[in-house]
Amino acid sequence: MKLFDTMQKRLVDLELGDEVRIYVCGITAYDYSHIGHARNVVLFDTLRRFLEFREHRVIMVQNFTDIDDKIINRAVSEGRKALEISSLFIEEFMRDVEELNVKECIRPKVSDYILQIIQAVQRLIEKGYAYTVEKENGEDVYFHVPAFDGYGKLSGLSTEELKKHRIEPDPMKKDPRDFALWKAAKKEDFEAESYFDSPWGPGRPGWHIECSIMSSEILGTPFDIHGGGMDLIFPHHENERAQSYALHGVEPVRYWVHNNFVTVNGEKMSKSLGNIIRIRDVVERHGGMALRYLLLSAHYRHPLDYSEERVVEAKRSYEYLLNSLRNADMEIAYLKTFGGERDGDEIPSFMDAFVEALENDFNTPKALAVMHELASNINSRQFSAGLNSLERAFEELHTMMDVMGLVRDYRRSPVLGEEDRSRVLEREVARRKREFDVADRIRDEFKNRGIVLVDTKHGTRWYLA
Numbered sequence: 001m002k003l004f005d006t007m008q009k010r011l012v013d014l015e016l017g018d019e020v021r022i023y024v025c026g027i028t029a030y031d032y033s034h035i036g037h038a039r040n041v042v043l044f045d046t047l048r049r050f051l052e053f054r055e056h057r058v059i060m061v062q063n064f065t066d067i068d069d070k071i072i073n074r075a076v077s078e079g080r081k082a083l084e085i086s087s088l089f090i091e092e093f094m095r096d097v098e099e100l101n102v103k104e105c106i107r108p109k110v111s112d113y114i115l116q117i118i119q120a121v122q123r124l125i126e127k128g129y130a131y132t133v134e135k136e137n138g139e140d141v142y143f144h145v146p147a148f149d150g151y152g153k154l155s156g157l158s159t160e161e162l163k164k165h166r167i168e169p170d171p172m173k174k175d176p177r178d179f180a181l182w183k184a185a186k187k188e189d190f191e192a193e194s195y196f197d198s199p200w201g202p203g204r205p206g207w208h209i210e211c212s213i214m215s216s217e218i219l220g221t222p223f224d225i226h227g228g229g230m231d232l233i234f235p236h237h238e239n240e241r242a243q244s245y246a247l248h249g250v251e252p253v254r255y256w257v258h259n260n261f262v263t264v265n266g267e268k269m270s271k272s273l274g275n276i277i278r279i280r281d282v283v284e285r286h287g288g289m290a291l292r293y294l295l296l297s298a299h300y301r302h303p304l305d306y307s308e309e310r311v312v313e314a315k316r317s318y319e320y321l322l323n324s325l326r327n328a329d330m331e332i333a334y335l336k337t338f339g340g341e342r343d344g345d346e347i348p349s350f351m352d353a354f355v356e357a358l359e360n361d362f363n364t365p366k367a368l369a370v371m372h373e374l375a376s377n378i379n380s381r382q383f384s385a386g387l388n389s390l391e392r393a394f395e396e397l398h399t400m401m402d403v404m405g406l407v408r409d410y411r412r413s414p415v416l417g418e419e420d421r422s423r424v425l426e427r428e429v430a431r432r433k434r435e436f437d438v439a440d441r442i443r444d445e446f447k448n449r450g451i452v453l454v455d456t457k458h459g460t461r462w463y464l465a
């Protein structure tokens with residue numbers, strides 16, 4: 001399949017083995033997650049589902065950053081420990097992604113990798129890529145950018161541009177681009193109990209080294225796909241690549257894939273801009289599937305502007321797909337119950353078009369459009385298509401919805417036995433005679449058993465509630 005590789009700055013034909021290893025930067029757990037985070041999670045979950053559908057074994061990792069300034073600041077202001085804050089929001093995140101039908105994956109936390117991080121920092125010092133700087137309570141360790149050839153290759157920023165981004169200004173740094181691998185503990189770190197013993201005194205890892213270590217420890221080096229939001233290209237991923245390359249002596253990631261933002265009125269949704277909408281608020285109002293649909297309705301390299309109307313529209317589109325799936329299913333159950341041989345119309349297959357859309361730079365909006373074509377073909381031929389064709393169309397739409405993560409635990413309409421069959425027919429007779437109380441009673445009988453009867457112009461159909 002083709003994806004846009006940030007490093008090569010072009011669409012590339014991925015060369016993948018049976019096993020595909022993916023690492024995606026996850027949330028910094030200091031608050032409830034917003035829809036921007038959800039876009040990132042849903043995109044890579046869907047990519048993973050598609051690769052699995054294409055018969056790859058996928059090892060999927062998305063980390064939690066549970067050691068970070070933002071977590072520590074919140075902990076200090078609330079008089080709590082950093083790990084209390086992070087574990088609370090990790091739990092809340094897990095609740096959110098469950099609603100979004102995200103598959104389980106490996107979710108490491110930085111705090112479980114401190115030893116490996118310390119060892120890696122030591123190795124970087126030994127290899128001449130890093131140096132220490134005296135601080136009040138110990139030493140900082142910095143990665144020395146000029147020691148690594150090819151810095152800037154991922155982000156494509158020139159040395160001049162890179163120098164302008166003094167993200168951690170510090171007169172002790174040998175080069176303005178140098179960044180922290182290890183930070184000597186400060187007052188707040190002690191207060192929030194977010195520090196660890198190390199050869200450089202009490203301190204904590206810098207953000208970038210965390211991901212280098214978690215990814216290589218779990219997936220090995222190199223691994224196939226590294227994902228994240230495009231805000232992470234610089235400095236986070238540029239620095240991650242430099243560290244990992246310096247440690248392992250090889251290009252650590254085969255393909256870099258970045259998602260564009262969820263925006264509100266054209267601006268990135270982010271905490272600092274104060275324009276966030278929490279995942280759970282949308283889920284409560286419209287359901288997780290409506291949100292998932294919305295997030296997949298834009299191409300991953302384009303921004304997705306959030307609005308309430310768009311979610312409502314997404315919900316309608318999602319329900320159209322689900323109803324179409326159900327229509328095929330109900331007709332199959334009907335034909336099997338009442339004798340299904342008919343020389344019907346053929347519902348055309350759309351599977352090739354679906355796969356092609358996703359193979360070609362993971363065009364999820366196009367894939368959704370293909371699904372709608374199939375759905376509309378099902379709806380227009382529901383009462384005329386033959387059993388085999390309906391079965392195939394059902395399977396097809398179900399598979400597509402599963403790849404997109406838009407269906408879970410779908411329960412098929414049951415084939416009815418003798419007794420239920422005659423009750424259904426009795427009810428049809430009662431309706432024709434306008435004996436609606438009898439008809440309603442029978443409908444309620446079914447309903448109490450979890451079977452919803454649906455009246456169509458071609459007779460009764462039913463599905464499981």
Ligand SMILES: Nc1ncnc2c1ncn2[C@@H]1O[C@H](COP(=O)(O)OP(=O)(O)OP(=O)(O)O)[C@@H](O)[C@H]1O
Nearest residue numbers: 026027028036037040228229260261262269270271
């Ligand atoms: N508005 C957004 N749209 C798409 N992806 C986003 C958005 N905001 C964050 N992400 C992505 O979500 C993942 C988790 O990010 P992280 O917890 O670092 O968020 P953040 O940038 O701190 O969020 P915020 O800016 O709200 O504080 C990253 O891959 C990041 O790129």
Ligand SMILES: [Zn+2]
Nearest residue numbers: 025026211236
């Ligand atoms: Zn990361």
